[in-house]
Amino acid sequence: MQSELKFFNELVTKLLEKERSEPVVEPLPTSSVIADLDLGFSDEGMLEEDWQKVVENAVMHTPRTASKLFFNQLFGGRQPKAVIGDLLAVILNNSMYTYKVAGPQAGIETAIIKETCKLVGYTDGDGTMPPGGSMSNYMGLVMARDAKDNTVRYAGITKRMTLYTSNTSHYSTPKNAAFAGVGRDNIRYINNDDEGRMNPAHLEECIQKDIAQGHTPFYVNATAGTTVLGAFDDINALADVCQKYRLWLHVDGAYCGAVIFSEKHKHLTAGMERSDSFSYNAHKMLGTPLSSSVLVTKHKDQLVKSFSNEADYLYQTGDEDFDLGITSIQCGRRNDALKLWTLWKSVGNKGLEKIVDHQFYLADLAREYCENHPDYTLYSFPDSVSVCFNYKGIDPKDLCTKLYEDGNLMVGYGKFREQEFVRLVTINATNGKEEIEQFFKALELGA
Amino acid sequence: MQSELKFFNELVTKLLEKERSEPVVEPLPTSSVIADLDLGFSDEGMLEEDWQKVVENAVMHTPRTASKLFFNQLFGGRQPKAVIGDLLAVILNNSMYTYKVAGPQAGIETAIIKETCKLVGYTDGDGTMPPGGSMSNYMGLVMARDAKDNTVRYAGITKRMTLYTSNTSHYSTPKNAAFAGVGRDNIRYINNDDEGRMNPAHLEECIQKDIAQGHTPFYVNATAGTTVLGAFDDINALADVCQKYRLWLHVDGAYCGAVIFSEKHKHLTAGMERSDSFSYNAHKMLGTPLSSSVLVTKHKDQLVKSFSNEADYLYQTGDEDFDLGITSIQCGRRNDALKLWTLWKSVGNKGLEKIVDHQFYLADLAREYCENHPDYTLYSFPDSVSVCFNYKGIDPKDLCTKLYEDGNLMVGYGKFREQEFVRLVTINATNGKEEIEQFFKALELGA
Numbered sequence: 001m002q003s004e005l006k007f008f009n010e011l012v013t014k015l016l017e018k019e020r021s022e023p024v025v026e027p028l029p030t031s032s033v034i035a036d037l038d039l040g041f042s043d044e045g046m047l048e049e050d051w052q053k054v055v056e057n058a059v060m061h062t063p064r065t066a067s068k069l070f071f072n073q074l075f076g077g078r079q080p081k082a083v084i085g086d087l088l089a090v091i092l093n094n095s096m097y098t099y100k101v102a103g104p105q106a107g108i109e110t111a112i113i114k115e116t117c118k119l120v121g122y123t124d125g126d127g128t129m130p131p132g133g134s135m136s137n138y139m140g141l142v143m144a145r146d147a148k149d150n151t152v153r154y155a156g157i158t159k160r161m162t163l164y165t166s167n168t169s170h171y172s173t174p175k176n177a178a179f180a181g182v183g184r185d186n187i188r189y190i191n192n193d194d195e196g197r198m199n200p201a202h203l204e205e206c207i208q209k210d211i212a213q214g215h216t217p218f219y220v221n222a223t224a225g226t227t228v229l230g231a232f233d234d235i236n237a238l239a240d241v242c243q244k245y246r247l248w249l250h251v252d253g254a255y256c257g258a259v260i261f262s263e264k265h266k267h268l269t270a271g272m273e274r275s276d277s278f279s280y281n282a283h284k285m286l287g288t289p290l291s292s293s294v295l296v297t298k299h300k301d302q303l304v305k306s307f308s309n310e311a312d313y314l315y316q317t318g319d320e321d322f323d324l325g326i327t328s329i330q331c332g333r334r335n336d337a338l339k340l341w342t343l344w345k346s347v348g349n350k351g352l353e354k355i356v357d358h359q360f361y362l363a364d365l366a367r368e369y370c371e372n373h374p375d376y377t378l379y380s381f382p383d384s385v386s387v388c389f390n391y392k393g394i395d396p397k398d399l400c401t402k403l404y405e406d407g408n409l410m411v412g413y414g415k416f417r418e419q420e421f422v423r424l425v426t427i428n429a430t431n432g433k434e435e436i437e438q439f440f441k442a443l444e445l446g447a
Numbered sequence: 448m449q450s451e452l453k454f455f456n457e458l459v460t461k462l463l464e465k466e467r468s469e470p471v472v473e474p475l476p477t478s479s480v481i482a483d484l485d486l487g488f489s490d491e492g493m494l495e496e497d498w499q500k501v502v503e504n505a506v507m508h509t510p511r512t513a514s515k516l517f518f519n520q521l522f523g524g525r526q527p528k529a530v531i532g533d534l535l536a537v538i539l540n541n542s543m544y545t546y547k548v549a550g551p552q553a554g555i556e557t558a559i560i561k562e563t564c565k566l567v568g569y570t571d572g573d574g575t576m577p578p579g580g581s582m583s584n585y586m587g588l589v590m591a592r593d594a595k596d597n598t599v600r601y602a603g604i605t606k607r608m609t610l611y612t613s614n615t616s617h618y619s620t621p622k623n624a625a626f627a628g629v630g631r632d633n634i635r636y637i638n639n640d641d642e643g644r645m646n647p648a649h650l651e652e653c654i655q656k657d658i659a660q661g662h663t664p665f666y667v668n669a670t671a672g673t674t675v676l677g678a679f680d681d682i683n684a685l686a687d688v689c690q691k692y693r694l695w696l697h698v699d700g701a702y703c704g705a706v707i708f709s710e711k712h713k714h715l716t717a718g719m720e721r722s723d724s725f726s727y728n729a730h731k732m733l734g735t736p737l738s739s740s741v742l743v744t745k746h747k748d749q750l751v752k753s754f755s756n757e758a759d760y761l762y763q764t765g766d767e768d769f770d771l772g773i774t775s776i777q778c779g780r781r782n783d784a785l786k787l788w789t790l791w792k793s794v795g796n797k798g799l800e801k802i803v804d805h806q807f808y809l810a811d812l813a814r815e816y817c818e819n820h821p822d823y824t825l826y827s828f829p830d831s832v833s834v835c836f837n838y839k840g841i842d843p844k845d846l847c848t849k850l851y852e853d854g855n856l857m858v859g860y861g862k863f864r865e866q867e868f869v870r871l872v873t874i875n876a877t878n879g880k881e882e883i884e885q886f887f888k889a890l891e892l893g894a
Contacts, residue, residue: 001463001525001527001530002460002463003527004527004528004530004531005456005459005531007531008531008534008535009452009456011535012452012535012538013449015538015539016448016449025550027546027547027550028550028551030546030554030766030768030769033550033551033554033769034554034557034558037551037554039551039554039555039557039558039788040558040561040562041558041562041791041792041795041796042795042796043795043796043797044795044797045792045793045794045795045797045798046792046793046795051528051789051792051793054792055531055532055535055789055792058551058552058555059535059539061550061551062539062541062549062550062551062552063541063547063548063549063550065539065540065541065542065548066538066540072547072548073542073548073779074779075540075542075779078448078540080448080451081451081498083448083451083537083538084451084452084454084455084502085502086537087455087534087537087538088455088458088459088502088506090530090533090534090537090736091459091462091513091530091534092462092506092509092512093512093513093522093525093736093737094509094510094512094737095512095520095522095737099474099477100474100510100519100851100857101510101512101519101520101857102509102510103472103474103475103480103508103509103510104475104480104484104486104505104508104509105505105509107477107480107481107484107486108486108505110481111481111486111487111488115487115488131578131579131582131777131780132578132777132778132779132780133778133779134776134777134778134779135578135776135777142625142626145628146625152625152628152630153625153630153631154625154630154631154632155630155632155633156604156607156608156624156628156629156630156632156633157603157604157628157630160603161603170778171756171757171758171761171778172778174756175754175756175776177603178589178593178599178600178601178753179589179626179627179776180626180627180628181592181599181603181604181627181628181629182603182628183599183600183601183602183603183604184600184601185601185602185603186602186603227760228760254779281779283779289537289540289781290540290541290542290779290780290781290782291779291780291781306625307622309618309621309622310618311618312862313674313675313859313860313861313862313870314618316844316847316848316859316860317848317851319477321477322477322480329581329582329622329626330578330579330581330582331579331580331581331617331618331619332520332521332522332579332580332581332701332728332730332737332738333578333579333737333738334736334737334738335737341486342498342502344488345488345492345493345498345501345502346492346493346498347492348488348489348490348491348492348493349488349489349490350490350491350492351492397763400763401763401764404547404764410547410548412760412763413760413763414760415759415760423760
């Protein structure tokens with residue numbers, strides 16, 4: 001193992017150097033990438049030296065998501081204290097289903113869940129760490145479905161159940177509705193206001209219509225940070241509607257739910273303690289490696305009902321509170337907790353708050369830049385870390401593709417209503433003012 | 448980052464040393480583990496020195512799944528070449544949904560899928576890497592449901608759909624049936640023969656009964672390596688039945704599906720090319736870190752139908768064949784491919800074959816040991832890496848708990864029909880004859 005670790009360390013040193021000198025990778029064509037980098041397999045193994053070369057080559061041609069010119073996704077950068085936690089998780093290699101096999105790692109996940117419940121305001125809540133934000137939403141949807149009709153888990157779906165999410169919410173809701181046997185056609189897409197927030201009056205109207213038709217409304221998916229605009233639905237207003245019609249309110253905070261760590265910004269999720277479930281991705285706003293998703297719910301009993309299963313070949317020591325498989329959608333499950341924990345322990349609640357606040361600060365800078373430069377048209381709003389704009393009226397798709405193909409900058413585009421634009425996501429908290437300026441400079445040069 | 452990596456390297460050196468000198472951790476009580484190891488959070492961060500101490504303490508008290516006395520689960524040991532791949536995946540931190548963001552890493556996953564299809568015998572197949580074996584089975588079930596009734600994805604479930612799995616199959620089938628809106632009550636648990644294999648005649652009988660009652664049979668879950676006995680269902684016999692009634696045949700090879708790499712043992716999954724989907728966990732038989740699950744299907748179109756969704760904010764470069772989000776149950780998704788690839792490239796197909804064959808060799812040794820020592824009663828069969836036995840008639844639950852609590856050895860127990868027994872899993876291919884003997888010695892001493 002020691003010689004492999006030596007190779008790892010040398011390669012990481014090279015990669016970190018490369019990230020500084022060449023932050024963007026020139027893309028290889030998909031038609032030849034497998035052949036060009038020798039990615040296929042053979043009967044015989046490789047000499048150590050050849051193996052090291054082929055591994056290094058693949059690593060060096062991989063898009064550098066931690067570099068200063070990567071703004072393409074809702075994650076980016078590298079929090080060293082979190083990285084160490086995930087590296088250790090690989091070496092320790094525990095599966096999180098039982099205390100017997102995970103030991104203190106199950107305690108670490110439990111501590112994260114407990115603290116998150118406290119921050120959200122669930123007094124007797126519980127939770128789990130699902131494999132990503134889509135699956136967090138899925139678990140919320142399944143709990144909602146089962147809570148509305150306790151027979152579904154056993155008898156299957158026997159009536160038409162309807163659910164509600166905004167026009168601009170994440171694409172996991174239609175996927176999840178299909179997976180859950182509820183069906184995509186039973187989703188009502190609710191209108192947004194001009195800043196991308198779900199319209200509660202339209203929500204209520206849709207619910208009433210479904211009830212009048214004899215359907216069974218069961219679930220509202222609110223978003224804390226929509227994928228494109230980064231908008232926050234008004235949770236209190238949606239909770240009023242959900243309370244009235246007894247619907248489960250899930251808050252998809254995959255992108256920006258981590259505002260719960262910020263005194264300054266947590267007002268954006270005001271009313272969250274009235275929701276039934278809430279999720280956030282630590283690998284987005286908090287900058288841990290992928291993935292580290294947290295889902296909490298007010299209804300501990302429903303979490304167990306929807307996800308537990310007897311398995312005497314697995315649960316053997318009676319440590320039920322720490323046998324986390326009981327509340328998981330998976331069985332064997334890697335340790336996604338340690339990386340968040342190593343970061344959180346190191347910087348404390350206040351350190352996580354700083355990380356979150358800094359992203360809003362960077363977004364303010366970026367919006368300011370657009371406002372102060374007449375070549376830019378700005379399409380986004382305060383209180384969001386998505387900064388959406390166009391440059392010199394260039395088609396954003398063409399612009400982003402050119403920047404990518406030329407190896408200048410990685411950034412994506414989005415759409416709200418019929419308007420397309422470039423979307424700069426200021427989620428890499430290791431960036432500063434300089435990197436934001438560098439972003440615009442690279443864009444202007446590469447356009 | 449460099450100072451953190453230094454800490455990581457020092458800590459790993461200590462851990463590897465500890466694994467050799469004290470392969471088993473003495474368990475801490477769940478009631479105090481959070482307080483004892485200072486796992487909770489504070490407002491303020493920690494001094495670097497204190498942080499290092501608290502991290503080291505948590506790591507050192509974590510069960511050592513890579514050590515020579517860990518036999519508790521369907522994984523164990525450490526393949527250094529695979530570990531390096533997963534460490535690099537943490538550092539690179541790509542999300543696997545698009546070629547733009549994952550680059551050659553998407554090529555690596557594609558190469559794994561292609562080669563697996565070839566080994567299984569799907570000529571124009573495709574696949575994905577789901578987050579674990581349960582989710583692999585879930586994706587198989589969802590494809591089967593959608594293939595049987597193309598309206599479900601849109602309208603939801605409107606009729607009673609029935610599915611079939613053996614009495615001794617994994618507990619993910621009832622969980623998954625609930626998630627999918629099909630319902631646990633619509634599972635028929637099929638009888639086994641004396642060696643734990645599903646009885647095809649009973650399967651056919653149950654299908655006929657459901658048809659007679661007007662239900663819609665859609666899915667048979669076969670197992671390649673049942674969780675307790677490690678038994679292989681007769682895929683050819685089940686395929687005959689599935690063909691006759693047009694049911695989707697999924698092979699859950701989470702535990703032992705990797706026999707496809709072995710000339711000597713792949714007869715255990717004979718007929719697999721007649722199945723509709725097939726999965727294996729590289730983190731079980733192949734010894735990669737958790738998790739690295741591979742799911743392939745003969746029906747590329749169904750994989751896309753069941754799991755794709757338009758998302759123009761995500762898919763932006765037209766590299767469809769390498770935009771792996773289109774065939775994934777998740778959206779953002781960590782790189783579970785690189786660790787399998789670094790191992791596979793290093794040792795080749797023949798090296799993976801050796802890893803698999805060695806586990807059967809170790810199981811033979813263990814069975815031999817039980818047969819040659821009159822204090823042992825053996826309950827398992829050839830062609831299995833689960834070696835099930837009792838020692839001196841001691842209750843296996845009491846024995847395993849004692850061994851665990853005393854910090855002597857980690858091993859679990861299981862049940863077939865009414866017989867309980869200790870289950871030794873010889874899945875750690877870095878073990879040799881000596882370690883198997885050491886296992887029995889530790890058990891005898893600690894009993």
